Amino acid sequence: MVLEASLDGDYITAAEAEGLRKIYGLDKSVLAQYFDWIWRMVVHGDLGRSFSYELPVEELIWDRLGMTTLLSLCSMVFIWTVAIPVGIFSAVRKYSLGDYVANFLGFIGLAVPNFLLALVLMYVSFRYFGQNVGGLFSSDYVNAPWSFARVGDLMAHIWIPMIVLGTAGTASVIRTIRANLLDELHRPYVVTARAKGMPKHWVLTKYPVRHALNPFVSSLNELFVQIVSGSTIVSIVLGLQTAGPLLFDALRQEDMYLAAALIMFLSFLTVIGTLFSDILLAWLDPRIRRQFNNGGL
Amino acid sequence: MQSVRCHGFGAQADLVPLHASTSQVDDCLHAPNPVDRTAAPILELQNVSKHFPIRSGFFNRQTGTVRSLNDVSLNIWRGETLGLVGESGCGKSTLGQTIIGLHKATTGKVLFRPIRSQLTGKTDSQLRPYWADIRMVFQDPNSSLNPRMAVYDIIAEVLRVGQDLKSRKDIEGRVLEVLDKIGFSKEFLKRYPHAFSGGQRQRIGIARALAPYPKVIIADEAVSALDVSVQAQILNLLKDLQEELNLTYLFISHDLSVVAHISDRVAVMYAGRIVELADTETIFNASRHPYTEALMSAILEPVPNAHADDTRIRLEGNVPDPANLPKGCPFAPRCRYATSICESSDPSLGEISTDHLLACHHPDVVQNTPVDQLEAMAG
């Protein structure tokens, strides 16, 4: 934590350095700095100044956190739209070709770490398509103000990180749904419904699928936490304008207020996500709803 | 710690010679042992209650109380079998586990002869000496036998941790002795529970109970998980063992025909309290409680429609929620004879004739049709 020289390499006088230390509060102990920071944040909403950007932290982080949220939500949607139908399909058509393919992809998603998948994707697209897939925007739009064109550009770029982030989750969701649905399909009530002449797809969607989705909904929070967590490293590899790379740079440059604020708000994001998914679960599952009503929190 | 085990009182030492029974009950009933009810009871329950707190919410605050046992008093004499019947959830199992000390009673006392030692209010380590005298046979032999231990180890565990048998040889001798009692041969010693059928496993459970020369056995639904034919075998085994070893049984079951088969006296439980208690014959022929009446009528008869008038009483509703008991008699909401007094005040258990206890505001309302239910139930 020593600011002997500014980034350009110009020397500064000892007095100037002392002044800077005062401004950034570096003359106090680490613990005191931490509590000062918390205090200023709670009382004044002041997150401190970034050393390396020489800007207030809050000017730097909101855009990035917003992008992280957007990317995470997109990945969630990606997982839902892919994993639920595939999971149902592979349970209903057990041991079919499609089931094996889904299983195989599931294993890949399970075993390939996010950053490695990102690297491989980068390699493939560079090698065979001759383009760099990094970033969330084309160079024209990186610093442009928001517009429809910029949103369109974002959508054109976001799908690669979305797939990278979603693959692991997709794999695990397919596995859960397949296993749950297979359990459910052997229940006597399904046999009864079939014996009474209910059409197959009707039986399937009316009861077992709903039951099979329940454990999935209850693990939504874990999924969200994993995605936000994973997005950090994927973004670093792919050079996305999300919170991850900013955090990484901040840590490498010992830009502590910026890093602390980012870690805190990323945690905040996942805690909120957990809360939302718990509420969703309570809304979907009558048993939990009842628990809430009787005595609840 | 001082061992309170009294061997003069134990096991085979004082086998009572079998007289011809004084009261010759119907043949199909269990011929009662010569139980001396003038002596002090071997187990005495005085106003035992067990309440469980309900905790919920973020901080696990107590938000209610489940009153599983309410003011239960009863005596069990040496050598007898007391049957305990009731619907599931009425507190039968809780009573068994509270007597032995697996659950600690909230209020009340459990006294155990010979010296009326108090079992309540003791810690596990204080109770350990008594746990050799009072043993338990569990409902489901699949879960009560550790699947990872061989038969020998299951039975020997109690002897190994006990104080009486020190040498390995003594322990092995005792295990073989007990195995012989339940009709097992030596070759089964090294087998694991999964190698046995349900009935055989329950025999192992009984052998484990017998190992430390107990005086009292609490059998909690001991035959409920078994096939009917196997049930009969196990019941007969229990009866033989009782005669041979002068054991005392507290036999907990929801199955009236099983209880009739083995019990000398029967206590009927409802919502955590005893509502009627009498000898088996009285309970089956001259019960006075509307709940007992309903239970009796639910026994399946071997010949359907043998009695033109369908005497079956259907109980509406369920056992009251023990977390939220009604104010008056807990049975009142389901009782077809209930009057206003039943809804306002809770009847206490009182003696209506010799050895017949009843908790009902209207002791004479039940019409005792002397149906040949006894025949029915014993086949």
Next chain:
Amino acid sequence: MSATDFAGAPTSSRAYEGQWRLMWRRFRKHKLGMLGGIITLLIYLIAVFVEFLAPHDPNDFSVRNTYAPPQSIHWLLETKDGTVFQPHVLGYRSKIDYNSGRRTFVEDPRRVVKLGFFVKGKPYNLYGFIPAERRLFGPVKKRDRMFLLGADRLGRDVLSRTIHGTRVSMTIGLVGVALSLVLGVLIGGLSGYFGGWVDTVTQRVVEFLQSLPSIPLWIGLAAAIPPDTPPLQTYLLITVILSIIGWTGLARVVRGKFISLKSEDFVKAARLDGCSVPRVLVGHMVPSFISHIIAVVTLAIPGMIVAETSLSFLGIGLRQPVVSWGVLLQEAQNIRSIADAPWLFWPGVMVVIAVLGLNFFGDGLRDAADPYSK
């Protein structure tokens, strides 16, 4: 009565088998689990005999061989006596294109590098203290080099480095999980055993920790390790960092098992047999859940490996000269180097194989963990 009674009883040898034998029976039927087990075993064997298996010292560099592509083994050699069986690789002739600054490599048929088993290579200290120089497979002549999986930026042998990385990466998973296990069993066990407010507090803490994003926290904590920390200390600190969050999952499993076992009849029966609390725990409860714990632990190792790899890949975990798969993948960080030298992905392939193997193995163990269900 006994004679007829046992008519239906199974009398196979299974009747005399304890839980481990039954589990083994069950596990053998789980084909993927068996495959995973074999893969896991092989990888750990590699980790044990790293020095012997690697053909070269991982830090031997040769600038001449910068980004040399993988060589293929030729089996037959033409000599003046005719064709003989002699495994060999062909050395490279390299040319530098001064416009692009890249080297191009062409196999030179005249530079035959003869290979053999149990060859003498550069001397090394096995486990740091046993001096040795034999290696399983490599060039017969000490000074020759072979690059079966190519070379990296400094001309170091990717195969040797990947093999060396196995030890660090695979053990960091073990050590990290062991630490998490100690924390998890301790905290989860206490929570499940005492119940009440202890349980409530622990559960809330676990839930809170589980709703935090682990990678940003890991990055933050790992970045706090001073860069000049000695390698061994860095290694230990990284495992500590990984287990700070990793214990929560294990604690949950232990607590859950504990609570469900506490109400099992056979545990009550053991209590009534007069067993003391430690005897109930060690003699009756632990044997019932140790197999589940082993399965859960096995399934937790891959997460640790991936986490270490990710941190080291970013340059804030383990650092040079320590060789781990993550450190090796750092070489593959920029698009130019992976475009020029895709063989730098080999450590990544090893990560994938190890993770898959451990996952399959863990799945198999989990399915076999309770041989008494059904």
